[in-house]
Amino acid sequence: MADDSRERDVVVPERLYKTVTVFSTLFAVVAVVGGFVALDVATDTGSAAPEEVSVPMSLLGVALIAAGGVVYAFASRFRARGMATDKDSDDQSADNG
Amino acid sequence: MSIERKDEHDHEAWIQEKDLTAVESTFLTVLVWLDRRLRIVDYLELLETLYYRVNLQMPKSHTEQYNLDNKFWYWYPLYSLGFFSTLAYVVAAISGALLGFYYSPSAAAGAADIEGATVAYSTVAAIMTELNFGFFLRSLHRWAAQVMTAAVFLHMLRVYFTGAYKEPREVNWLVGIVLLSLTMVFGYTGYLLPWDQLAYWAGQIGVEMSLSIPFIGEWVAQLLFGGFSLGQATLQRMYLLHVFLLPFVVTTVIAIHLGLVWMQGIAEPH
Amino acid sequence: MTDDETTEKEARTDGTGIVPPDDETPTWSERKERTTGLSRLTYEYFERSRREDQDLREESDYVERDVLAFPTWPHELVRNLALTSFFVGMILFLAATLPPHLGDPANPSTTPSIILPDWYLYWSFGLLKLGPLNPELAILGGEKLLADRTYGVLANVVIVGFIAIVPFLNKGSARRPVEQPFWASVGVMGVVFAFTISTYSAKNLIPLDPHLLFDLTFLVPPIAGAIAYALLKTMREGYMYDLNRRYYKLRPPK
Numbered sequence: 001m002a003d004d005s006r007e008r009d010v011v012v013p014e015r016l017y018k019t020v021t022v023f024s025t026l027f028a029v030v031a032v033v034g035g036f037v038a039l040d041v042a043t044d045t046g047s048a049a050p051e052e053v054s055v056p057m058s059l060l061g062v063a064l065i066a067a068g069g070v071v072y073a074f075a076s077r078f079r080a081r082g083m084a085t086d087k088d089s090d091d092q093s094a095d096n097g
Numbered sequence: 098m099s100i101e102r103k104d105e106h107d108h109e110a111w112i113q114e115k116d117l118t119a120v121e122s123t124f125l126t127v128l129v130w131l132d133r134r135l136r137i138v139d140y141l142e143l144l145e146t147l148y149y150r151v152n153l154q155m156p157k158s159h160t161e162q163y164n165l166d167n168k169f170w171y172w173y174p175l176y177s178l179g180f181f182s183t184l185a186y187v188v189a190a191i192s193g194a195l196l197g198f199y200y201s202p203s204a205a206a207g208a209a210d211i212e213g214a215t216v217a218y219s220t221v222a223a224i225m226t227e228l229n230f231g232f233f234l235r236s237l238h239r240w241a242a243q244v245m246t247a248a249v250f251l252h253m254l255r256v257y258f259t260g261a262y263k264e265p266r267e268v269n270w271l272v273g274i275v276l277l278s279l280t281m282v283f284g285y286t287g288y289l290l291p292w293d294q295l296a297y298w299a300g301q302i303g304v305e306m307s308l309s310i311p312f313i314g315e316w317v318a319q320l321l322f323g324g325f326s327l328g329q330a331t332l333q334r335m336y337l338l339h340v341f342l343l344p345f346v347v348t349t350v351i352a353i354h355l356g357l358v359w360m361q362g363i364a365e366p367h
Numbered sequence: 368m369t370d371d372e373t374t375e376k377e378a379r380t381d382g383t384g385i386v387p388p389d390d391e392t393p394t395w396s397e398r399k400e401r402t403t404g405l406s407r408l409t410y411e412y413f414e415r416s417r418r419e420d421q422d423l424r425e426e427s428d429y430v431e432r433d434v435l436a437f438p439t440w441p442h443e444l445v446r447n448l449a450l451t452s453f454f455v456g457m458i459l460f461l462a463a464t465l466p467p468h469l470g471d472p473a474n475p476s477t478t479p480s481i482i483l484p485d486w487y488l489y490w491s492f493g494l495l496k497l498g499p500l501n502p503e504l505a506i507l508g509g510e511k512l513l514a515d516r517t518y519g520v521l522a523n524v525v526i527v528g529f530i531a532i533v534p535f536l537n538k539g540s541a542r543r544p545v546e547q548p549f550w551a552s553v554g555v556m557g558v559v560f561a562f563t564i565s566t567y568s569a570k571n572l573i574p575l576d577p578h579l580l581f582d583l584t585f586l587v588p589p590i591a592g593a594i595a596y597a598l599l600k601t602m603r604e605g606y607m608y609d610l611n612r613r614y615y616k617l618r619p620p621k
Contacts, residue, residue, distance in 0.1 A: 010121060015106050019132040020125070022141060074124065150445045152416035153423070173446060180447040181454050188458060214472040225469060237462035244458050246487045257533070257554050260542040267534035274531050281487055288485050297473035298482040306495065309516035327475070362436025363443045364542075
């Protein structure tokens, strides 16, 4: 793995890291679950005939799921000091204790 | 926890001076804004502290004497029985309140499709068969009660065998005996409420027991069972004891019991 | 920190032992940067636990008591919460898998073959069947002073009364069963008796001769108590030796 292909890392203070983790995860979970609920409503829990599917509602659902994923992925670039950057980076030996 | 606020990290200044892209600083600013208002992280940090405190050390005086430097010893579960019975009591109280919405303590003739059923019996049968989650609700109430009784008995044994009733805790031992008896009365009155064969004949034993008390026997039987043969009066009295009188009394006595423990400290661990 | 110092501190990594003094302890973050993987996580956990403990001890209202007692909060309640939330989950599981029985409706005209209260009252129910022990007094011309059932109710009062006065009979600072073999064996006897008298209360269900069962009900508990007493007495010798040695090592006699 070349270094430049890897994601950008931002080292933040520990308290800020907690804020980022908690709130981005919270948002992601709510958005993804809400997205699936919206999809369910749009398709009447998957039982609606194709012409009865509400397009704006299903778009909203997909958008929510995507937004949740994006926020979660984006938040993963923030790290606290001393945290490993990657599973197989140099400063960690492979043995797990 | 102190009333003063802890010094907070100056997130805005940090975001300013750190070399961040526009998206990143916006993202962080939004999250910091949310954090300042919702304070979820603070509550999670309290939980985090509890998580670490599970491994608090024992008092040094004790660890010295018994050479216990391990922090987790294998009969912790026995030391949590008292608290466990309190929790089981809470579970029983909640499920019991829900059951009370659907139960009616009447010995009048009940549903026609069950032969010989009273209204009380029919309502229990309806809870079990018709009410959503009613089956589980009754099961939960019964199991919580059974487990609470078992936990209270085991709690008493734990206290006995570790000598935790000794000075200065004699009073709490007596309060505990009262609580144990009340728990059994609680269980007994609840056992009678479905008014099935088991309940009826257990009630019969109860009447005979109270009649055998010297001097005041008949009076006690009148008071508790509403007569010498079982009927509407008995059922109603058992119901009132079970859902009105005993909850008040037992909750108060539990509060006293726990208050004494709180003031005196947990008796020296085994 | 130099390398020498870090290796020196490596001796205690399992979170046991006495809390070290402040200035010798590497900080949380200093240690955090070492070690890897699971061992590091475990290490961090115990290190942080120790710090929590130390912080509590340094708080002004913490008293290291002579009368050995344990703070209810946070020491005991935090642990209890952790353990009992598991037990409450167990209640829910039991409730979901083993629903309760609902018998036939009450019918005063047919007596069922088995009349029993709930299990926790078996002992009391068994005490009601003590008729054979009720003495027949010669003074009254072979009549019994009390009716059998009154005698049974009194037996309940006696048992509960005895349990109630235990703290006033058993004094002293002994805590563990090995430190007080007599009272521990009384306890064992009581527990065994609770089981045997419960069995006796359901005597029509037990495939034994009722007289034999009655005798066993009263013979087994003392035997169990005697065995417990012998065992504890034997254990006590070695145990007290250890305890005393440790005590005098910590507080040498002047």
